[in-house]
Amino acid sequence: MPEGPEIRRAADQVAEALQGRPLRRVRVGQGYLKPLISALTGQRVIRVDTLGKAMLTRFDNGLTLYTHNQLYGRWKTGPADLPADGRRQLRIALVTDRSAAHLYSATTIELLNDQQVGDHPFLSRLGPDILHPETDKACLLERLSRNTFRNRRLGQLLTDQSFVAGLGNYLRCEILFVSGLHPDLRPTDCHPAQLESLTDALLELPARSYHSGGITNDPARAQRLMADGATFEQARFHLFRREGLPCYHCGEPIRKSRNAGQACYLCSRCQPAKT
DNA sequence: TACATATGATCAT
DNA sequence: TGATCCTATGTAA
Numbered sequence: 605m606p607e608g609p610e611i612r613r614a615a616d617q618v619a620e621a622l623q624g625r626p627l628r629r630v631r632v633g634q635g636y637l638k639p640l641i642s643a644l645t646g647q648r649v650i651r652v653d654t655l656g657k658a659m660l661t662r663f664d665n666g667l668t669l670y671t672h673n674q675l676y677g678r679w680k681t682g683p684a685d686l687p688a689d690g691r692r693q694l695r696i697a698l699v700t701d702r703s704a705a706h707l708y709s710a711t712t713i714e715l716l717n718d719q720q721v722g723d724h725p726f727l728s729r730l731g732p733d734i735l736h737p738e739t740d741k742a743c744l745l746e747r748l749s750r751n752t753f754r755n756r757r758l759g760q761l762l763t764d765q766s767f768v769a770g771l772g773n774y775l776r777c778e779i780l781f782v783s784g785l786h787p788d789l790r791p792t793d794c795h796p797a798q799l800e801s802l803t804d805a806l807l808e809l810p811a812r813s814y815h816s817g818g819i820t821n822d823p824a825r826a827q828r829l830m831a832d833g834a835t836f837e838q839a840r841f842h843l844f845r846r847e848g849l850p851c852y853h854c855g856e857p858i859r860k861s862r863n864a865g866q867a868c869y870l871c872s873r874c875q876p877a878k879t
Numbered sequence: 880t881a882c883a884t885a886t887g888a889t890c891a892t
Numbered sequence: 893t894g895a896t897c898c899t900a901t902g903t904a905a
Contacts, residue, residue, distance in 0.1 A: 606886030657887075674887045676898045692899075709898055711888075726888090763887090772886045818886095837901095844886090865893075867885085 606675060608770025609814035612654045612735055614679045618661065618705045619652040621681040625700035628684070633694040640696065640715055643667065649698075655733050656769025658726070668721050670714045677710030734770040734810045744768070744803040748791045758802075759787025759863050770810060774844045777869045778820040779805040781842050786875045787868055793879050820844075825852065843869045 626648050630641045644663065653660040661669040671677070680689070684704050688694050692708040699705075707713070712726075721727060731747065732739040747753055753767055761767050762776040771779070780787055782805040785798060794802065809820045819826050819840045829839035837845075842852060847860040851871040861868050 610886075672888080674889095674897080675885070676887090676900085678899085711897070765888090774886055866887095 606657070606673070607772035607775055607810075607813075608654070608656055608734055609775075609810050610818065611657050611659055611673065611770075612814055613817065614673075615652040615654045615659050617681045618659070618679055619649065621703040621705045622649040622661075622698055622700055623651070624648060625702060627698055628701055629697070629699040631694070631697040631699070633696065637696060637713060640669075640713075643715055644669070644698070654735070654770075655727060656730050656765055657772070658730070658769075660721070666717060668716050668718070670712065670716055670721070670724070670727065671707060671710050672712035672726075673709075674711040678708050679705060680708070681705045729766050730769040731764075731766050732768055734768045734806065735814060739768065739807070741803045741807065744806055745799060748799060748802070754791045757788050757790055758785055759868060761791070762806075763866075768806070771806075773866050773868075774841065775810055775813070775820070777844045778842055779809050781869075781871060781875060782809060784874055784876075786877045787863065787870060788877060789879065795879060798879065822852075843871060845869070 626646050627644055630644045632638060632640055644667075647663040647665050647667070649661055650664050651662045653662065657672060659671045661671070663669070678692075680686070682704055684699050684702055686704040686706060688697065688706060689708065695707045695710050695713055697704060697706045716724065732743060747767060753761055756764070758780060759776065762771050762779060763773065779802070783798065783801040785794065785802060791799065812823070813820050816823065821840055821842050826839040830836065843858045846858045847869065848857050850856065851858060851874060854871065854873045856871050856873040858869055858871055861870070
């Protein structure tokens with residue numbers, strides 16, 4: 605569950621499962637995590653925050669469980685007796701009298717105090733969370749104008765977690781398409797109206813994905829496509845993973861290129877290389 | 880059944 | 893820039 609909206613939904617589930625009730629049992633799947641058992645057993649989850657793709661589970665003893673799923677990590681929640689999935693590597697299981705949250709295959713699992721959260725080499729470099737209410741249009745326009753960001757190519761900039769935290773490859777492709785901007789353009793190439801379109805899409809698409817469970821396509825279009833027999837995966841995006849299929853706006857075939865090791869999808873007519 | 884590819888990030892080169 | 897972690901999914905055989 606890779607990008608910010610998916611992580612925020614997972615955090616909602618973990619909070620729903622654990623918040624407010626003391627942990628009866630903590631199980632870990634790897635030796636280096638053993639200290640977490642005594643540190644967390646009996647503690648209560650007071651809140652589950654997200655910072656981009658990082659999840660921060662806050663306990664009432666002042667400690668924070670920082671987890672990062674990267675590509676393969678996955679939370680599963682259920683009743684207290686939720687059986688472990690034997691086909692996957694269980695990292696940690698947090699269990700109250702009523703419910704359980706299991707984390708599988710995650711790359712990063714660290715128990716931190718507030719000082720360590722503040723000094724953390726990854727967390728301290730993150731830009732503002734794209735789903736956070738305080739991340740608004742003015743905030744994004746200000747960041748786009750900064751010397752450190754204004755000359756970067758948009759394709760690179762949007763997935764740089766120090767610019768904003770929570771965007772990944774599908775959101776980058778979808779945001780640039782909706783904004784009508786080519787990934788090789790830089791903020792300094794864009795007219796004010798284009799920066800407005802970009803900030804609008806930067807705010808709208810992650811929020812839409814969070815609320816819809818992963819749809820960034822126009823909601824009415826996605827609904828119509830699924831009514832006509834398309835699968836969720838086929839209907840959810842404007843152009844991500846739609847190589848060779850016609851653009852919904854102009855009919856031009858969607859093109860796929862390779863950009864710094866990641867696939868990049870674009871419509872060459874809707875996203876011209878020059879402004 | 881086998882293989883290619885992937886929504887992420889780090890590390891080695 | 894490529895390999896790597898690890899698992900799921902879709903396509904090819």
